[in-house]
Amino acid sequence: MIVIYTPDHKGHAPVHEIYRGERVPSFEKPDRLVIIYDALKDRGHEIINPTADSLAIIEEVHSARYINFLKTAWDTWVSIDPENEHIQPFPSVWPVRTLRSDNEPLNFIAQLGLYSMDNGTPIDRGTWTAAKAAGDAVITGAQMLHNGVHSVFCAVRPPGHHAGYDYMGGYCFINNAAIAARKLQQSGCKRVCIFDIDFHHGNGTQDIFYESPDVLYVSIHGDPKTEFPFFSGYSDEKGLGDGYGYNLNIPLAAGTTSHQWFEAFRSAISFITRYKPDAVVVSLGLDTFEGDPISKFSLLSEDFIKIGRDLHTMNTPTIFVLEGGYAVKELGTNVTNVIDGFENH
Ligand code: OKP
Ligand code: ZN
Numbered sequence: 001m002i003v004i005y006t007p008d009h010k011g012h013a014p015v016h017e018i019y020r021g022e023r024v025p026s027f028e029k030p031d032r033l034v035i036i037y038d039a040l041k042d043r044g045h046e047i048i049n050p051t052a053d054s055l056a057i058i059e060e061v062h063s064a065r066y067i068n069f070l071k072t073a074w075d076t077w078v079s080i081d082p083e084n085e086h087i088q089p090f091p092s093v094w095p096v097r098t099l100r101s102d103n104e105p106l107n108f109i110a111q112l113g114l115y116s117m118d119n120g121t122p123i124d125r126g127t128w129t130a131a132k133a134a135g136d137a138v139i140t141g142a143q144m145l146h147n148g149v150h151s152v153f154c155a156v157r158p159p160g161h162h163a164g165y166d167y168m169g170g171y172c173f174i175n176n177a178a179i180a181a182r183k184l185q186q187s188g189c190k191r192v193c194i195f196d197i198d199f200h201h202g203n204g205t206q207d208i209f210y211e212s213p214d215v216l217y218v219s220i221h222g223d224p225k226t227e228f229p230f231f232s233g234y235s236d237e238k239g240l241g242d243g244y245g246y247n248l249n250i251p252l253a254a255g256t257t258s259h260q261w262f263e264a265f266r267s268a269i270s271f272i273t274r275y276k277p278d279a280v281v282v283s284l285g286l287d288t289f290e291g292d293p294i295s296k297f298s299l300l301s302e303d304f305i306k307i308g309r310d311l312h313t314m315n316t317p318t319i320f321v322l323e324g325g326y327a328v329k330e331l332g333t334n335v336t337n338v339i340d341g342f343e344n345h
Helices: 005-009 030-042 055-061 064-080 082-086 108-114 127-146 175-187 202-207 259-275 302-314 328-344
Strands: 002-004 016-019 020-024 151-154 193-198 215-223 247-252 279-284 318-322
Touching: 002 127, 005 030, 005 127, 030 247, 055 064, 055 127, 055 175, 064 082, 064 108, 064 127, 127 151, 127 175, 127 318, 151 328, 175 193, 175 202, 175 279, 175 318, 193 318, 202 215, 215 259, 247 259, 247 279, 259 302, 302 328
Parallel strands: 002 151, 151 318, 193 215, 193 279, 215 247, 279 318
Antiparallel strands: 016 020
16 A cells, blocks of 8 residues: 655654653654554555645644644744753643633743643644644645545554644644545545544544534544543534534443444444445544553454455545554554555455
8 A cells, every 4th residue: 555654753752741640751652653664664565755735725624823823832932941942831721611712812831721622732843844744644645546546544643633623632733634534525525534443532523524514524432431532522423504414423431342343343334335435534543452551442453454354345545544553562563454454355
């Protein structure tokens, strides 16, 4: 399978995230993609650099003020004090419910809160460059699909599916799957499906297309009653207005077995098949793996071959967009298994 990859992701390497109130080493780190890149290369997949510029579509999917903040955030942070170069900023105040989010404060930490859903999405010197490069990769992939390629794999980070129109969160800044879907629409696909099989619900993707019948969002994920992002991902979220019926959430309890997961997966596939999409964007998280350190499903490495095989039965042009997956050692095998299953069905 053609793989789209750029080393620009390495500039996004925040050292810590906050866990139980303490700073712990970041789970979402460059090593994840280094391992995946090596495995893809070993298996002989053709790896190309992005050739497209995603900025115009990023500007359609995300708000102008949020993009402007992201682009300038690190320089602003360091301009406050040169010592900040070595310190990670974290938000500490958020405009929840009745507080005002129309007004952008001048204080940097307050701005960070305005544009964040959590305190778990650290910004680094190279964050904008990495996030933009991931966007370039998926736009390149969407163009290839338009030119008749049946499937591409976008090996990108940081991930995207928690990022909404106006905010970052859950390690995500720019919604890669959403911009892939927009690009596919613009190149003539009337019906696009985003199939999100990351362990976590893609609240950002859901938000962006919640009123759109022309982009079907289907997600299988850990039940938000107990799992991040907690405030989105319930089965009664079905879309709004013309988009009603075009959002399908399948929350599964922590501890769901591989057998139960595949039951949900196959019913999602038949739902998607009835929609008759012109293209499918797979938000591919590998954090459904049993060894994942932050997730609670129990797929085995060989299950990822089955995932690829079953996705291929939809017989629809498919763009894979990497989301989560934090069991770094097994990530290369798990990713290449999905591709092998898809190609060798
Ligand atoms: C991103 B993706 C764990 C804190 C949880 C949020 C998880 C984001 C997952 N220490 N932080 O969907 O894989
Ligand atoms: Zn995830």
